Amino acid sequence: MKTSSLLTPLAVAALTVGAVVAAPLAASAATPSPSASAHAPASLSDVQARATAATGKQIDALTAEISRLTTNTGLSDDDRTKALAILNDDLTGIHALQSDIAAATTVKQVRADVRTAAATYAVRKIGLPETRWAVRVDDVTARALPRLQAEQQKLSAALAAHPDKSTGALTDAIADLSAQISTAQTDANGLSASALALSPATVADDASALSRVRDQVKAVGSAVHAAAHDAQTVRTGLK
Structure with missing residues (x-):
């Protein structure tokens, strides 16, 4: 018996099915999808x-x-x-x-x-911040603290000269003014140098270096702000 006579119908059917399947595939391959063209390099x-x-x-x-x-x-x-x-x-x-x-x-x-x-x-991450922090610290040392110290001496003298206005609140404010000035002086000491010593290399070696200096600068600013608030409290109480 010839096997070719049996295989021929099967082969024809298979080829027919293959042609039907292949046609859509070929059409799909010929037409790029929108997502493919949208993500071109x-x-x-x-x-x-x-x-x-x-x-x-x-x-x-x-x-x-x-x-x-x-x-x-x-x-x-x-x-x-x-x-x-x-x-x-x-x-x-x-x-x-x-x-x-x-x-x-x-x-x-x-x-x-x-x-x-x-x-x-790392211009925006390190270069610009470190120089601006140094500016802030130097401004506190050269300008803010001398003004606050002069104010503290003036207000202390005025309070002593007017004991009738010396309340517990004003006495506490003068004491806190002195304490905040001292804190700012201590925290600002050497801080500008620490800020300017930052670099991509030092930050890579110590991941907390950048945030540590930033927080120290903020602490100095907070002490100066608190001292200025104390001075205002005493000035208002002496009026």
Whole structure:
């Protein structure tokens, strides 16, 4: 018996079914789905444009901060020198990276440059905050504390000269004024140097370094604010 006579009908049926199945598959393959075309890889020029815009914002922020620090009279000369060195080094580095981005020939290279900007310079995370914290601390040391100390002496003398107005609340306010001034002095001591010692490397080694300095700066500000409130309380009570 010939097996070919039995296989032929089966083979024809199989081919027919295969043709029916294959036709939709072929049509599906020929027409890309909307989701596939919507997620096309970004072009080199698009990635370069976004990276250049991002680094441009960092350059603008650094340039503006350098201008402010140059004319800030609250900063000590030593801290100004350190702060400007940090910002100018970052500015030079970001400019160099911007040139590298423009000359890049692959998307991978551009993205590597962007990662370098974030890891090596960290302008917004570290560079700008640390210099601004130093400005705040120096301003407290050079301006706020001397004013508060003079106010504390003046108010203490006025309270002693008017014992009829010396209430428990005013006595407590004068005492707290002195305590807050002392706290601010202690907390501000060496703090600007600690702020300016921050860098991407030091923060990478100690993850809490950034938040620790930030919290210390806030504590100094809180002590100054509390002292000013105490002084206002005494001034109002002496009227």
